[in-house]
Amino acid sequence: MLNLYDYIFYFFAIVILGSSFVVVFSRNIVHSAFALLFTFFGVAGFYVLLSADFLAITQLLVYVGGILVLLLFGVMLTNNIVNVEIKSGTMQTLPASLIAALIAGLLCGIFYVSNWYLVPTTPELLNNTTAVAIGYAFITTWILPFEVASVVLLVAMIGAVIIARREKAPEVE
Amino acid sequence: MIPTFQDYLNVAPIIIVSATALLEIVFQIIFKGFKKYVNIFSILGLLISIYFAIINFDKVSMSFSNMVFSGKYASFFEILFCIIGILTILQSSTIQKYYSINKIEYNVLILISIVGMMVMSAGADLISIFIGLEIMSICFYVLAGFARNQIIANEASLKYFLLGAFATGFLLYGIALIYGTVGTTNIIKIAQHYPIALSLDLHLLGLILLLIGLAFKVALVPFHMWQPDVYEGAITNVSGLMASGGKTAAFASFLLIFSIPLAAGNNNLIEIVSVLAALSMIVGNIFGLVQQNIKRMLAYSSIAHTGYILVGIIATNNFGNHGALFYLVVYSITSVGAFGVASILENEFGKNLNINDYSGLSQKNKFLAFAMSVFMFSLIGIPPFAGFVGKYYLFAAAIQRDLTWLVILGVLTSIVSLYYYLRLIVYMYFRDPENQNNIIVTNDFKIAISFSTIVVILFGIYPSSLFSVIRYIFNIY
Amino acid sequence: MIPLNYYLLFAAFLFSVGVVGVLIRRNAIIVFMCIELMLNSVNLTFIAFSAFMGNAIGQMFVFFVMTVAAAEAAVGLAIIIALFRNKKTINIDQINLLKW
Numbered sequence: 112m113l114n115l116y117d118y119i120f121y122f123f124a125i126v127i128l129g130s131s132f133v134v135v136f137s138r139n140i141v142h143s144a145f146a147l148l149f150t151f152f153g154v155a156g157f158y159v160l161l162s163a164d165f166l167a168i169t170q171l172l173v174y175v176g177g178i179l180v181l182l183l184f185g186v187m188l189t190n191n192i193v194n195v196e197i198k199s200g201t202m203q204t205l206p207a208s209l210i211a212a213l214i215a216g217l218l219c220g221i222f223y224v225s226n227w228y229l230v231p232t233t234p235e236l237l238n239n240t241t242a243v244a245i246g247y248a249f250i251t252t253w254i255l256p257f258e259v260a261s262v263v264l265l266v267a268m269i270g271a272v273i274i275a276r277r278e279k280a281p282e283v284e
Numbered sequence: 285m286i287p288t289f290q291d292y293l294n295v296a297p298i299i300i301v302s303a304t305a306l307l308e309i310v311f312q313i314i315f316k317g318f319k320k321y322v323n324i325f326s327i328l329g330l331l332i333s334i335y336f337a338i339i340n341f342d343k344v345s346m347s348f349s350n351m352v353f354s355g356k357y358a359s360f361f362e363i364l365f366c367i368i369g370i371l372t373i374l375q376s377s378t379i380q381k382y383y384s385i386n387k388i389e390y391n392v393l394i395l396i397s398i399v400g401m402m403v404m405s406a407g408a409d410l411i412s413i414f415i416g417l418e419i420m421s422i423c424f425y426v427l428a429g430f431a432r433n434q435i436i437a438n439e440a441s442l443k444y445f446l447l448g449a450f451a452t453g454f455l456l457y458g459i460a461l462i463y464g465t466v467g468t469t470n471i472i473k474i475a476q477h478y479p480i481a482l483s484l485d486l487h488l489l490g491l492i493l494l495l496i497g498l499a500f501k502v503a504l505v506p507f508h509m510w511q512p513d514v515y516e517g518a519i520t521n522v523s524g525l526m527a528s529g530g531k532t533a534a535f536a537s538f539l540l541i542f543s544i545p546l547a548a549g550n551n552n553l554i555e556i557v558s559v560l561a562a563l564s565m566i567v568g569n570i571f572g573l574v575q576q577n578i579k580r581m582l583a584y585s586s587i588a589h590t591g592y593i594l595v596g597i598i599a600t601n602n603f604g605n606h607g608a609l610f611y612l613v614v615y616s617i618t619s620v621g622a623f624g625v626a627s628i629l630e631n632e633f634g635k636n637l638n639i640n641d642y643s644g645l646s647q648k649n650k651f652l653a654f655a656m657s658v659f660m661f662s663l664i665g666i667p668p669f670a671g672f673v674g675k676y677y678l679f680a681a682a683i684q685r686d687l688t689w690l691v692i693l694g695v696l697t698s699i700v701s702l703y704y705y706l707r708l709i710v711y712m713y714f715r716d717p718e719n720q721n722n723i724i725v726t727n728d729f730k731i732a733i734s735f736s737t738i739v740v741i742l743f744g745i746y747p748s749s750l751f752s753v754i755r756y757i758f759n760i761y
Numbered sequence: 762m763i764p765l766n767y768y769l770l771f772a773a774f775l776f777s778v779g780v781v782g783v784l785i786r787r788n789a790i791i792v793f794m795c796i797e798l799m800l801n802s803v804n805l806t807f808i809a810f811s812a813f814m815g816n817a818i819g820q821m822f823v824f825f826v827m828t829v830a831a832a833e834a835a836v837g838l839a840i841i842i843a844l845f846r847n848k849k850t851i852n853i854d855q856i857n858l859l860k861w
Contacts, residue, residue: 120763124771131775134794135782147794154801157768161812163820170804173827178797178834185790185838189845207784211777218773221485222766244817245824251286253821255295255348256411259403260828262302263419266396267832269309270426273389274441275839411825418829425836429843438844445837446792450783452833453799456826457776460803460819464769464810469818 120160127153140186144179151175165242291347294354296336297362298402301369304329305395312388319387323728326373326391330366330398337362350470351409356757358406360609361536365405368529368616369398374732375624376521378724390430394525397423401529405536410459410469413537417455417501420533421448424526428518431633440517447500447510455497461490471540479548491545491553495560498541502534504594505563508587512575515583520630523579524623527586528616535593535612539605547600557598562693564591569697572704578626578637581704582619585663588701589615595694596678599685602758607677609754614662614670614743621736622659625652628725636721642708644717649725653712655737660705662740665698670743768809775802787852789841793834800830 126149133146151174158167249257292299304326311318311325318325337359344355352358372394400419407413425448429441463469465487466477474481481487496507503511515523545553568588575581593615596608629645629652630636646653662671675698679691743750775798782795804823811819 117763120767127771127775131778131798134791134798135778135786140788140791143791143794147797150798150801154805157805158808160763161768161808163808163812163823166808166820166823169824169827173831174797174801177831181834181838182790182794185793185841188842189790204785207781210784211781214780215773215777217489218776219770221489222769222773241817241820245820248817248821249824252349253351253411254287255351256409256415256825259412259415259419260825262396262399263415263422263828263832265306266393266419266422266426267835269389269392270422271835271839273386273393274426274429274432274836274843411822415825415829418832422832422836425840429840432843433847435844435847438840438847441840442789442844445833445840446783446789446796449793449796449833449837450799452829453776453779453796453803456800456803457806459822460806460810463807463819463822467810467814467816467818469822 116160119156123153123156123160126150126156144183144186147182148175148179151179163241165245285349287348294340294343294345294347295352295406296340297333297359297366298399298406300329300333300336301366301395301402302399304333305392305399308388308392308395322388322391323373323377326395327370329395330369330373334363334366337366346408350472351412352403352406353408354406357536358402360753360757361405361532362402364532364613364616365398365401365529368525368532368620369394371617371620371624371732371736372521372525372529374728375524375620375627376519377728378726379519379521379627390427393423393427393430397427397525398529401533404533405540407537407540408471410462410471410541413541414455414459416533417537418452420530421452421501424448424522424530427522427525428514430519430522434517434633436517436634437519438517440514443510443517444514451497451500451507453497454493454500458490458493458495458497461486461493465490475544478544479550482545482548482550482553488550488552491542492556494541495553495556498534498538499560502531502538502590503587504560504590505567505587508564508567511587512571512580512583515586516577516579519633520579520623520627523583524620524627527582527619527623531586531590532612532616535597535608539597539608542597543600543605546598554598557594558687558690561591561594561598562690564588564594565694565697569701572701575704576638576640578639578642578708579623581639581708582622582626585701585705586619588697589663591697592675592678592694595682595687595690598690599678599681599687601681601684603677603684604681605758606751606754607674607681609758610743610747610750611671611674611678613750614674614740617736617739618659618662618671621655621733621740622663624729624733624736625656625659628652628723628729629721631721631724636719639708639711640718641721643711643715645712648717649723651730652723652725652733655733656712657709658737658740660709662744664702664705668741668744670740670747673744673747765809765813769806772802772805772809775799775805789844789852790838793837793841797830797834800826 130146130149134143134150137143155167155170158170308322308325340355341359342355346353397420400416400423403416404413404420407416425441425445428444429437431437465484466474466481468474500507564587568584568591572581572584575584593608593611596604629641662669665671665675679694682691779795779798779802783792786792804826807819807823
C-alpha cells in the first residue's frame, strides 16, 4: 500500500532519473544545463523527505543559485552562440559504459546483500527543524572545518580571478 | 565543545601560515613597495610556523573536538612542509623574473597549499583530511595553470582539474560508505570498530573507493595519467612542490587512514594495494626510460617512487612505517631540488627541458651539475646517498612481512631506472655543451640547492639522526 | 515508508550515470556537470545514512561537500574560460598538446 510519502519519493526519483539522463546524453549543452536544474531540484526534494530541511534550502541556494548560474555563464562565454551550433559529441562509449556498469553492479549488489551494521531498522527522523542544531554544531564541534572551509572559498576566489582575468600590460619592476 | 585557547595554540603552525598569506593580500594594497619583500615575508612566516611546530612537538593531543592531531606526527609534517615551502619560494625567485608572474599571488597560493597539506597530515577526522586535500588541490589547479597565456599550462590545469574533481567524487563516495557502516567519520572511532567493520563488504568497498580517490592524488598506476602532463605544463617549481609536498601530504593522510585496516590483515585490501604498488614501480620506471623531457622523466620517476613508498606502507611494521617516513622526507627534498635545477636551466617557459640541453652542464656550471648528480644518485639509491638507506628500509620491511615478490620487483625496476638517471649524469659530465645559454644562478637559489644537496648527503651518511626523530614520533594514535 | 536501500540504490545509480557522463562526453563543461551529478549522489548517500541513523554527522559533512563543490565550480570555469581564450575549443579530445 503506497502512502503519500511513497508517491513523492517516486515522483522525485523519476524527475531525477529523467533529467540526469538528459544531462549526460543530450547533444545540446543548454538542454544539459537546464536538465541539471531539475536534477538539483529533485535531490533537494529527497533532502526534505529525509528531514534535512535546512540542507534542502542550501542545496537550492548553492547549486541552483550558484553553481548552475556559473555553469550557464561558462556555456555562454565558451560558445559563440550566434555562429556555432551548440553541440557536443561523445567518445569511447563502450568502455565507459562497461566501467560504469561494473561500478553500478558492484554498488547495487553490495547494497542489496548488506545487513545494515549499526543501522537501526526503524528510521529515527528528527521532528524539529535542523537549522538550530546545525548552527550550534558549526560553531562548537565543527568549528575547525568551518573555519578551514572559509580558506577554501578564499583560495577559490583568488584562483578564479588570477586564472580568468584578462592579460594586463607587463609590469615593470 | 567550545574551543579553548589551548586548541588554537595546538594548531598555531597552521594559523600562522594562513595569517601570512592573508597579510600578504592586505599588505599588497597598503604598501606600494611590498612586492620586493614578499618572498622574505613568506619565508619569515614559514620560519615562525616551524618555531611553533617545534614548541608543540612533545605535546601529543587532539584539538577542536577530536578534529586534528597536534604534536609529534603532525608537527613532523608541519616542519617538513614549511621547509619544502621555503625551498620552493627561494627557488622561484629566478623564475619570477622570466615570465612576469605576479609574485604576491604566487606566494599566497603556495602558502595556502601548504596550509592544506598541514591540515591533511594532521587530520584526525575524515572531514579535516577531505578539506585539507581540497585546499591543496584547488591551489594546485590554479598553480598548474599559472602561466596562463601558455596553452600548455591551460591544458595541464584543465586536465588536472577534471581528473582531480572526478577523483574527489570517488573519495567522497568512499567516505559516505564508511560513515554509513560505522556511523562516524573520526579515524579513532572508526578504528574501534575494527576488525568487525572490515568483514563488511560495504565498509571494504568504502575503503577501496577512498583508496582510489587518494591514489589519484598520489598518482598510483593506473590513476597516474594526469601526472606527466601536469608536471610538464605547470611552472617547473610548482611541479616540484606538487611532487614533494602534494605527495607527502597525501601519503601522510594515507598512513593515518589505512595503517590500521592494513595492519588488521584484510587480505583483499592488502592485495589491491600491493598490485597498485607493483604496477606503479613497473610503469613508472619503464615509461621513464623513453622520456626526452626532463620534467616528464621526473614525473615518471615520481610515479615509481610512490610505488616504493607504498611497499613500506603495506608492510605495516615498524621498519616499513619508519622507512616510508624517511623516504618521504628524502624524496621530497630530492625532488624539490631536481625540479629546481630544471627550472634554472629553463630560462623561457617550456624551453631547454630536453635531456640534450643538459649536455656539458658540468663545463658550464659545476655547482648545478654536482647538485643534479647527487639528486639522481639518491633517486637511484646508491649507497652514500640518503635514497639508498630509505630503499633499504622499505625493502627490508617488506621481506619481514613476506612480501618478497614486491621486493624482487622493486630491486629489478630500480636496476631498470639506472639507465635513465645515469643517462642524465653521462650527458652532464661526458658530453660537450650543445648551446651556449647563459645560466643565471641567484643567491637565493644557491642557498636552496645547497641545503637540499647537504640534506641528501647528510641523511645518507648519518641516517640515524633522522631515524631517531621518526622513531620518537611514530606513535600516531 | 521507503527503506534505506531504495535511497542508496538510487544514489548509486545516479553516481554511475555521472561516471558514464564523465567518461563519454567531450565538452569540458558537460564533464563538469556530470561531476556535479556524482557529488549530488554522494550527498544523497550521506543524508540517507544520516536520517536513518539519527546522526547529524552526515548532514554536516554535506555542507562541506557543497562548499567544496562551489569552490571547484568557480575555479573550474575560470580554467575552462582561460583555455577557451587561448585555444577556442573546450572539447577535451582536441586538447592534445600534452599527450594524455
